[in-house]
Structure formats: C-alpha cells, structure tokens
Amino acid sequence: MTKTKQRGLTPQHEDFSAWYNEVVYKADLADLSPVRGSIIVKPYGYAIWENIQRHLDAMFKATGHENLYFPLLIPTSFFEREADHVEGFSPELAVVTHAGGKALEEPLAIRPTSETIIGEAYSKWIQSYRDLPLLYNQWCNVLRWELRTRPFLRTTEFLWQEGHTAHATAEEAMAETRQMLEIYAEFAERYGALPVFRGEKTPGERFAGAQNTYTIEAMMRDGKALQAGTSHYMGDNFARAFNITFNDVNNQQAFVHTTSWGLSWRFIGALIMTHGDDKGLILPPPLAPHQVVVVPIYRADDDAARAAVLAEVGKLHAALKDAGVRVKVDDRQGMSPGWKFNEWEQKGVPLRLELGPKDLEAGAALLADRLSGEKRPVKLANLAQTLPDELERFQAALFERARDFRDAHIREVHTLEEFREGVEEGFVYATHCGDADSERWLQEHTKATARCVPFDGPSAEGSTCVHTGKPSGYPRKVIFGKAY
Amino acid sequence: MTKTKQRGLTPQHEDFSAWYNEVVYKADLADLSPVRGSIIVKPYGYAIWENIQRHLDAMFKATGHENLYFPLLIPTSFFEREADHVEGFSPELAVVTHAGGKALEEPLAIRPTSETIIGEAYSKWIQSYRDLPLLYNQWCNVLRWELRTRPFLRTTEFLWQEGHTAHATAEEAMAETRQMLEIYAEFAERYGALPVFRGEKTPGERFAGAQNTYTIEAMMRDGKALQAGTSHYMGDNFARAFNITFNDVNNQQAFVHTTSWGLSWRFIGALIMTHGDDKGLILPPPLAPHQVVVVPIYRADDDAARAAVLAEVGKLHAALKDAGVRVKVDDRQGMSPGWKFNEWEQKGVPLRLELGPKDLEAGAALLADRLSGEKRPVKLANLAQTLPDELERFQAALFERARDFRDAHIREVHTLEEFREGVEEGFVYATHCGDADSERWLQEHTKATARCVPFDGPSAEGSTCVHTGKPSGYPRKVIFGKAY
Numbered sequence: 001m002t003k004t005k006q007r008g009l010t011p012q013h014e015d016f017s018a019w020y021n022e023v024v025y026k027a028d029l030a031d032l033s034p035v036r037g038s039i040i041v042k043p044y045g046y047a048i049w050e051n052i053q054r055h056l057d058a059m060f061k062a063t064g065h066e067n068l069y070f071p072l073l074i075p076t077s078f079f080e081r082e083a084d085h086v087e088g089f090s091p092e093l094a095v096v097t098h099a100g101g102k103a104l105e106e107p108l109a110i111r112p113t114s115e116t117i118i119g120e121a122y123s124k125w126i127q128s129y130r131d132l133p134l135l136y137n138q139w140c141n142v143l144r145w146e147l148r149t150r151p152f153l154r155t156t157e158f159l160w161q162e163g164h165t166a167h168a169t170a171e172e173a174m175a176e177t178r179q180m181l182e183i184y185a186e187f188a189e190r191y192g193a194l195p196v197f198r199g200e201k202t203p204g205e206r207f208a209g210a211q212n213t214y215t216i217e218a219m220m221r222d223g224k225a226l227q228a229g230t231s232h233y234m235g236d237n238f239a240r241a242f243n244i245t246f247n248d249v250n251n252q253q254a255f256v257h258t259t260s261w262g263l264s265w266r267f268i269g270a271l272i273m274t275h276g277d278d279k280g281l282i283l284p285p286p287l288a289p290h291q292v293v294v295v296p297i298y299r300a301d302d303d304a305a306r307a308a309v310l311a312e313v314g315k316l317h318a319a320l321k322d323a324g325v326r327v328k329v330d331d332r333q334g335m336s337p338g339w340k341f342n343e344w345e346q347k348g349v350p351l352r353l354e355l356g357p358k359d360l361e362a363g364a365a366l367l368a369d370r371l372s373g374e375k376r377p378v379k380l381a382n383l384a385q386t387l388p389d390e391l392e393r394f395q396a397a398l399f400e401r402a403r404d405f406r407d408a409h410i411r412e413v414h415t416l417e418e419f420r421e422g423v424e425e426g427f428v429y430a431t432h433c434g435d436a437d438s439e440r441w442l443q444e445h446t447k448a449t450a451r452c453v454p455f456d457g458p459s460a461e462g463s464t465c466v467h468t469g470k471p472s473g474y475p476r477k478v479i480f481g482k483a484y
Numbered sequence: 485m486t487k488t489k490q491r492g493l494t495p496q497h498e499d500f501s502a503w504y505n506e507v508v509y510k511a512d513l514a515d516l517s518p519v520r521g522s523i524i525v526k527p528y529g530y531a532i533w534e535n536i537q538r539h540l541d542a543m544f545k546a547t548g549h550e551n552l553y554f555p556l557l558i559p560t561s562f563f564e565r566e567a568d569h570v571e572g573f574s575p576e577l578a579v580v581t582h583a584g585g586k587a588l589e590e591p592l593a594i595r596p597t598s599e600t601i602i603g604e605a606y607s608k609w610i611q612s613y614r615d616l617p618l619l620y621n622q623w624c625n626v627l628r629w630e631l632r633t634r635p636f637l638r639t640t641e642f643l644w645q646e647g648h649t650a651h652a653t654a655e656e657a658m659a660e661t662r663q664m665l666e667i668y669a670e671f672a673e674r675y676g677a678l679p680v681f682r683g684e685k686t687p688g689e690r691f692a693g694a695q696n697t698y699t700i701e702a703m704m705r706d707g708k709a710l711q712a713g714t715s716h717y718m719g720d721n722f723a724r725a726f727n728i729t730f731n732d733v734n735n736q737q738a739f740v741h742t743t744s745w746g747l748s749w750r751f752i753g754a755l756i757m758t759h760g761d762d763k764g765l766i767l768p769p770p771l772a773p774h775q776v777v778v779v780p781i782y783r784a785d786d787d788a789a790r791a792a793v794l795a796e797v798g799k800l801h802a803a804l805k806d807a808g809v810r811v812k813v814d815d816r817q818g819m820s821p822g823w824k825f826n827e828w829e830q831k832g833v834p835l836r837l838e839l840g841p842k843d844l845e846a847g848a849a850l851l852a853d854r855l856s857g858e859k860r861p862v863k864l865a866n867l868a869q870t871l872p873d874e875l876e877r878f879q880a881a882l883f884e885r886a887r888d889f890r891d892a893h894i895r896e897v898h899t900l901e902e903f904r905e906g907v908e909e910g911f912v913y914a915t916h917c918g919d920a921d922s923e924r925w926l927q928e929h930t931k932a933t934a935r936c937v938p939f940d941g942p943s944a945e946g947s948t949c950v951h952t953g954k955p956s957g958y959p960r961k962v963i964f965g966k967a968y
Contacts, residue, residue, distance in 0.1 A: 031605065033555045034562075035592060040605055043550035043620065050551065066527035067534065071517045072556075072594075072625055072641050073578075078518075094557075094583035096594065099640075100629035101575055108519060110556075110580065110594075121515065121524055136527065141556055141625065145584035156583075157556050 009346075011278045016222040023272055024151045027281050027347045037149035037156035041265070044347065045152075047289035048268055049159065053139060055191045055286065056161065056263065059183050065135045065163060070117050072141075073108040078116035082241040085115065088208020092144040094156075110143040115209065115234075115260055118164045119242030126256060128247050129168050133176070137163040152269035153226075153484050160264030166244060166256040170235065173257035174212075177233040180261040181214040184229035192267065193284040193399040194218045194274050195406055196228060197479055199452025204436050207260075211235035217451045217479065219406040220273035223426035225451045225481040228270045231261035269484070274402050281348025282370055284398055285391040290328035292320065292387065293344045294365075297337050297356035305357045312360055312380070316353070319384040325391070345370060350394045351387070353378075371397055412458055412477065419466050419480070423448035427481040429458050433465035434473020442467055442480070451479045493830075495762045500706040507756055508635045511765050511831045521633035521640035525749070528831065529636075531773035532752055533643065537623060539675050539770065540645065540747065543667050549619045549647060554601050556625075557592040562600035566725040569599065572692020576628040578640075594627040599693065599718075599744055602648045603726030610740060612731050613652050617660070621647040636753035637710075637968050644748030650728060650740040654719065657741035658696075661717040664745040665698040668713035676751065677768040677883040678702045678758050679890055680712060681963055683936030688920050691744075695719035701935045701963065703890040704757035707910035709935045709965040712754045715745035753968070758886050765832025766854055768882055769875040774812035776804065776871065777828045781821050781840035789841045796844055800837070800867065807868040809875070829854060834878045835871070837862075855881055896942055896961065903950050903964070907932035911965040913942050917949035918957020926951055932964045 009026065010018040024030050029045030041049065057067070073096060079086040093109040111117070122134060139161045146154050163180060167173040181198060188194040196216035206213040210232035218228050238244070239255035248254050275282040285291045296313045298306040313329055320327040328349070330340050337354065344352060352368040354375075359365050364377040371394060378386065409426025413419045422428035423446055432438070432450065443449050453474045460472035493510065494502040508514050513529030525533065541551070557580060563570040577593040595601070606618060623645045630638050647664060651657040665682060672678040680700035690697040694716035702712050722728070723739035732738050759766040769775045780797045782790040797813055804811040812833070814824050821838065828836060836852040838859075843849050848861040855878060862870065893910025897903045906912035907930055916922070916934065927933050937958045944956035 031608075034559060034601065034604060035555050035557045038555040038557065040555065041553040043552045046552045047550070049553075066531070068527045068530045069525040069533075069643065071519050071522040071524065072627065073519050073522065075518060091585055094580045094592075096578045097581045098591075099578035100631070107582075108578075117518065120518060124515075143556065147584070159553065 009278060009280060012221060012276075016273075019276075019278075020269075020273060021151065023276055023280055023346075029268070029272075030151045035156070037146060039151050039155050041159075044289055045268065048271070048283070048287055049265055051287040051289070052191075052263075052265075052267055053161075056183075056187055057139075059187060060137050060161075060163065063135075063179065063183065065137050065165075067138060068136050069138050069140065070111075070114050070121070072111055074111050074114070074117045076107050076109050078120065079109065081116065082209045082238060084237075085209035085241075089113070089144075092146065094143050094145050111140075112142055112144045113260075113262070114138070114140075114142075114162055115164065115238055116242070119238045119244060119258070122164075122166050122256070122258075123242050123244045126166060126244055126246050129249055132166060132168045132246060132256065133172065134164075134166045135176075136165065137161055150269075152265055152272070158264050158266070160262050163259070163261045165259045166239075167258070168246065168248065168254075168256065170257045173235075173259050174233055177212070177214060177231045177259045177261070180259070181216065181229070181231040184231065184261070184263055185216050187263075188216055188218065188228055188267075188270075189399065191284065191286040192271055192274075193395055193402060194228065194270055195399065195403040197452060197454050198456075199454035199479065201230075201452055202432075202434065202439060202450040202478065204439050205450060207232045209234060209237055211237065215452050217481075218270050218274055219409060219427060219481070220270070220484065221276070221405065222273070223409050223424075223481070225427065225483040226266070226270045226273065227451070227483065228267055229261070229263040232259060234258040234260065273484075275398060276348070280346030282398065283348040283350060285350045285395050288348065288350055289326065290344075290349050291326045291391055292328070292351045292353060293340075293349045294327060294329045294353045294355060295337050295340050295344075296329070296331055297354055302357075308360060309355060309357060313355055316355070316365075316380065316383065320387060323384040323388060325384075325387055341368070351390060353383075369394065371401070410479070413466060414463070416466055419448075420446055423481055427451065427479050429477040430466045430480055431460045431463040431472045432474065432478045432480075433468045433470035435468060435470070438465065438467045446480075447482050448480045449483050451481050451483065453478050493762060493764060496705060496760075500757075503760075503762075504753075504757060505635065507760055507764055507830075513752070513756075514635045519640070521630060523635050523639050525643075528773055529752065532755070532767070532771055533749055535771040535773070536675075536747075536749075536751055537645075540667075540671055541623075543671060544621050544645075544647065547619075547663065547667065549621050549649075551622060552620050553622050553624065554595075554598050554605070556595055558595050558598070558601045560591045560593050562604065563593065565600065566693045566722060568721075569693035569725075573597070573628075576630065578627050578629050595624075596626055596628045597744075597746070598622070598624075598626075598646055599648065599722055599742075600726070603722045603728060603742070606648075606650050606740070606742075607726045607728045610650060610728055610730050613733055616650060616652045616730060616740065617656065618650045619647075619660075620649065621645055634753075634968075636749055636756070642748050642750070644746050647743070647745045649743045650723075651742070652730065652732065652738075652740065654741045657719075657743050658717055661696070661698060661715045661743045661745070664743070665700065665713070665715040668715065668745070668747055669700050671747075672700055672702065672712055672751075672754075673883065675768065675770040676755055677879055677886060678712065678754055679883065679887040681936060681938050682940075683938035683963065685714075685936055686916075686918065686923060686934040686962065688923050689934060691716045693718060693721055695721065699936050701965075702754050702758055703893060703911060703965070704754070704968070705760070705889065706757070707893050707908075707965070709911065709967040710750070710754045710757065711935070711967065712751055713745070713747040716743060718742040718744065757968075759882060760832070764830030766882065767832040767834060769834045769879050772832065772834055773810065774828075774833050775810045775875055776812070776835045776837060777824075777833045778811060778813045778837045778839060779821055779824050779828075780813070780815055781838055786841075792844060793839060793841060796864070797839055800839070800849075800864065803868040804871060807872060809868075809871055825852070835874060837867075853878065855885070894963070897950060898947070900950055903932075904930055907965055911935065911963050913961035914950045914964055915944045915947040915956045916958065916962045916964075917952045917954035919952060919954070922949065922951045926964070930964075931966050933967050935963045935965050935967065937962050
C-alpha cells in the first residue's frame, strides 16, 4: 500500500455529504471508475459485501430458498407486458443494440431487475400446484441509468440479490413477502447493528408493478432516511402479464401470486452513515473485514524487543484465528504506531490491540475500542476466550447508540409547522390522508417523503391529516423524512 | 416438482452431443433462455457452481488474493489500446449505445474480460514498489457474442472468476502465473476428480495480449479435449498499453508485469462429460449439491411402517448433517422408490441409501453406489462415521476411472497417418515444428488443435515434426486433440 497522506475528514456537522464521500475513498472502500456513475469496489469494501452475502444467504437458505442465475440481457419487449413496470423502468434502461459486429434485430436491455425474464420462465416451469411454491433467489449485478449518483447509495450498476417466489394463494405470497421483510430487519439489526422501522410503503412509493411494498427504513446520522431493503407483494400482476398459471388441487386453472425482494450494496452506505463519526468508519463486528487489528510496538533500533513482540503477536494471531475472530496483524515497517492507529480508526476496525515490550512483561495488551475511544489493559493469557465477548459487547453498544440517536430524532407532529421543523432534524410521525397529491405537495414543499406506514407506532385514530385536515388514510401515523 | 416423464437418455456412443444436451436439461442443471446463446442456470446447476466457488475462493484467499469488483461496462476505446487484445475481442463485443433514453457519446462494451478496465485502475493505484504485488480477483459475469453456443461450454454470457495481478518483476509475475495454474490443476483433481494435463499453449492458442498462456486440459468421454482453466503471463504488454509504472527500490521508473487467470462455469461442462454415463450425471462428492440421497421405502397403505421408517430417516438425516455430509431426504409422496432412484441416478448423486421396514429390523440400510452400480447393506449404527469415508472412496474411484480412461486414449504418434487415427480416438503426443501455418493445416485437415506443450510428457529430443519433418519447436511432444 502506498503511504497516502493522512488528513482529517470534513466533520459530519459541517458537510455530511462531503464527509461521506471522503470516508468512502479514504477508507479504501471504493474508487471512481471511468464509466459515469459506476464505481470500483475495492477489496476492503468488497469484503464487507462478502460478509453481508454470507449471512443473508444463510438466512435465505434456512427458510427454504435456493439460488439460481438468470441472463443479464432481457428483450426490451418484455418490459412492455406490465404497464406500471415499463413506466417505472423504461427511462433507466441501458440498451444493447449491437453485438458481434452487427445490429441486433431486437434491442436487449441490461436487467434493471428481473421480474420480467423470471416471469417468462415461471410460466414454463409451473404447471401444477405440485410445482409450488418456487422459492428462488439470485445474487447478481443490475443496471439503472441514474443521473445523480453517489458511491454505494446510487450507482448505475450495483450488486444485489433479488428473490422471486411464486405461490398458489395470495395468503401464502403475502406471508412470504412479510417473512422476507422480517429477515431483512433481523439481518440489519443483528448483523448490521442498524435499528430499522418495518413498515408498508404508501401507494406512491411502491415498486413499479407491486400491489404492496414493504420496507425497512434506517436513520442516518444526518437525520435522513435510507431504505435498506424492500419486499414486494405482486398479487397476480406479473402472473397475468406473463401468463403464469397452474392447475390447482381441484384441477382448476388459476394464476399464481408472486413476490420479489431485494437488498443491495446500498446497505454498505447505510452502515457508513449510521455508525461513522468524524474519525471515519465504525464497522459492526459481524460485517467488518477485520474485527480486531493488532499493532506491534517496538523501537526500530531494538531488534531483540522487535523479535519478542512479533513472536507474541504471532501466537496471539493464531489463537484469535482459532477462536473464529477475523484478526489483522499490522506489522508493516516504516510507519509509526500512531499512523497505523489513525488508519485503522478511519477504516472502522472495532477493536485494536497494542502490544509492546512493557505489555509483554505485564502479560497484557492495550485494548482500544473504536466506539468509545477508551483504552484499557487486557490479559494476554485468555484473550482468545474474552475477545469474542468483547466483540459482542461492541455490537450491542453500537446498536444501542444508533437506536438512541434515532429515537432522539423522531417525534410525533400535529401541525404542518411541526412537520416542517421535524423533518429538518429527523423523522416525524404524522397523520396523513393518503392522497397522492398531498404526498407530492409535502415532498415539494418540505423535501420529505413518506418513508412507510410502520407496523408499530402511534395510532392515527381520531387524528386528521397534518396537511389536508382530512381523516387518516392509514391505521397508523406515517413516518416522513428526507431520504437518500 | 412436476413429475416429468422419465425416459432414457440417448446413449453416449450413439450421439455424445445429444446425450450432453439431454443430461443438462433433464438433470435440471439449466434451461434455455429467451436470449439467444444464454442460459438460465437452475438451482441444481447453480449449487454446483456455488461449491466450485467456495473451494476455489478459499484456495485464492489462502494464497493471499483478495476479491473486488469492477464495472460491467467498459468504454470501447479501452480495447484499442492493446493491439492483440482488440483483435481478439472486438468481434465478440456486445455494445450499449443507448441508456436513460439517450444515445451515449461513447459506446460502452459489456466486459468480455476485464484486463483493460483493470489496467486503467492499476495505473492509478500503483506508484511505488511498496504497492506491489497487487493480488486481486473478481467473481462476475462476462459476455462474448459467440455464434455457436452450447449450455455451460459456450454461452454468450457466462459466470467466471478473473484474477488480475501486478508485480515488480517478470520472475514474480511468472511465478504467480504458474502458481495459479497449479491451483486450478489441484482444484480440478482434488475437488472435481478431473485428471488434467498441465502445460503451455502454443503461440497460436494464446490469450489475446498474453506472452504465455498456461492451461489445464481434460479429456471428455468422447475423447475430446476441454480447456478447464487458463493462466496468462502478460509480461509488460498491458503495463505499456495502460501505462502502469512504479518507482522501484532504486527510485527508477519501471513497468509492472501482470498476469490474469480465469475459470468459468465451463467447468460444470467438464464434470458432466468426464464422469457422466448413459444413465446421466455422476457428480464428484466435493462439488455435488447432494452427496447422499436417502429414499424411505414403505407400502402406501401401511401407516405404522411409514411412521417408523420416516422416524429413522429423520434421525439419520440429522446425524449425517452433523457429520458434515450434504444429505437429501426424498420423502415425496406419490412416486415409487424406483422412480426416485432413477431421478437421483440421472442427477448424479454419488450415494443412495434405501431404508425400509426390513432394513430397520436388521439395523441396516442399503447403500447404492452411483459409480459402480453396486448395492450392499451398511449398518445404521455408525453410518455418520463411515459415510464420509465412503464418499472419499467414491471420489478416489471416480478420479481413477477418469485417469484410466484418459491414459487409454492418449498415445505417441510418429507419422501423420498415426496422428489422424489418434485424434479420432483421443489425444496424441506428437512432435511439432511450432510453425503457425503447420498448426493451421493440421486443424483444417484433422480438426485437431494443439492443446498444450505439457510440463510432463515424452521428450521431443531427436524427433521431427509429424507434419513438416522439421526439428521440434518445443522441448516436449505437443498434445493434440479435437476440442470443445
């Protein structure tokens, strides 16, 4: 690695957006690419994605889902078959018109999402109720030609997973939709230490072609919302568009009911903006590439001390690895310990162990906590036993801090004035009539959008819309906020 | 699953190519897609790919490589920078000319391989010898517009991994190139039970832009060759094309030396055609989605027997899973045991356990071996201990059978007549002068190509070219064969 210049980051309160970009590039998560709007995800960023994949994939498989792979290119005519879907995605398509040196007879779109090509296949694969349910998922790249892009949050190409299931009944499909949302929520909270609101999107915020869209919404440290995963109930929309029918138990032909659900590398953006501070990233241990970094300390001219420290560090490394800890030893030469501390703090490694000749004598190391900033001595002898517990404590504290921040930045509002003030600082719970025009007016005048109608939260009973004064359109108050 | 009609496959000796296609579709590995030349990889096929990825990725990481991700789209101008590379890949590019509803200023190609876009990034990332080596890999999709396609073997889009490394010296880059070839060879033999020849490609068969290409070549059961993985030494070709320079230890500017190496889902095709027989697939246990299938046997009208058998099967399932065996219990109703046996034989599951009321009484099960076709009773009591050994024996026998077949179908030839005869049945070792024109002549007149100059094999010393009579161009006899 080149010894790049270390400078501080723009403080979050000064320019959150500048802070975000600086963290992404300085922590070596990603780099710009020569193609507008797409990024190169560097090894440190990609390792986070691999951890996300591993945990999420295990959760999918534990609930009976299997992975498969559909083609990247989709005939553009497929998009025309579902009216809302084509309206939603046509403007963002990238289209292959030439291949193998010739013009194609029919242009092929790079998938922005795969409902259409999967719908076409399901219509062939499903004949009988015995073929149902189909519970499939794919990990892949997709492309949406966005005009304003930001690393991880909005890139023309991104990596994600998209689950696509087909069911005999509406009830089963709805249960699947809700189950997958709950898996996303559990994943976000348990592995990402991200507290999320679970809820349903308002009609104006639904996925193009869905009958209901459910979402998990997280709050970033600038008070803005980030949609971290969505699960869609399609009803029989795509079944009708692609003629996906089956013979039911009574030998009657019926349309299947389908779902789709996706989580992308946006999730990395959510981790950055939920947990990071002015020093840089703070990563949750279950998703961190390195959970612990060990920095050996010795004077450059003291070979004996160096050998003794490195020998102990080697033993520690092996013991921690055996204990299932992802540990990185930073034994690079020509860099001061302070420089290394800085670098790993910026990169958000949860725990750091410092080990020098004096520590060795005391049979201890210094343990530095990236979240609290505290340092304290820990016994070397049983570190392999205690460190996994330290990581769990770290994860719990990280989650608590994010939840406390979020809870301090959401409030119930009763007037438009309060609404305006509230969304400047975080989220609001507001009664809303459900009119699409009113939702648009609020967005235009306050920049806030309806994030979701939460499953839990204040009841809307007896209250009236903060904007129109009409009765509530939903059983609960709607969460509004400015969003990424 | 729909109870699809079970019919036999076309025998291999009758029409190997028809047999191959039937196996792919009937064993549910893949399906045709609406886009010419691309396939849908179904869950059973994708699970093989996931196993390939898991083992290979662990081998890459154990040798210090990290994963990252580069964009799918590459400006077409990038390809122009390396003369051989553009000549090799231009005819196969699929090109995006429109995106977001507008014509693009510069067309963007879907990556056929990523040397160019990675070279561009490396020129920014590498400044000093301290930045070297860069040992990176990506798992991704690529697209090459092929005219004649076959599932897994040659598809317009395919999944693969491509490693790209940069080094301070030619020696280091060459050592990396050879190391990665050896990793492919080890992977193929140990996990895929595929015996392979390791060797160097002749100049005419090199990767476009490489100075040397190394290959592992496997023999299919029709005697044809399949290139199962390649590792390329680029020298400083791409470094010069993309200006990838560094300051060396003496502070002199120098070009780096690069390598690239790839293995794709073609490997699944190699598994099918090396191990399969007239009954269908035979999968090597380390890569098989299910290593063992358990078929409970009972009379439909005997509820007590059914309950007893299923209870025992449940215990067995848990015990085998705990022992790390990938086990599938086929308790589907409405299908006869014989029908199930057939299906899992076609799908190539290595071992089958049959368990009925009589077996239960005897404390045993019947173990059927997909390779030998033999059945014998095994004690239920310690099956969790013995089955992993059975799987190892199976893997060893599978490898031996493939090696014996291969060794019986390769011979040294000394005349053009013998050459012609030899390549009708398998591979030949033939002295070759190394002239490109002669290689082309041989291909035109015998359909055989130079597969590699093997690292081990008969010396060419003192012999002359089977075609031109000139002195040998290589230290060893060249392996020729017809190829996929």
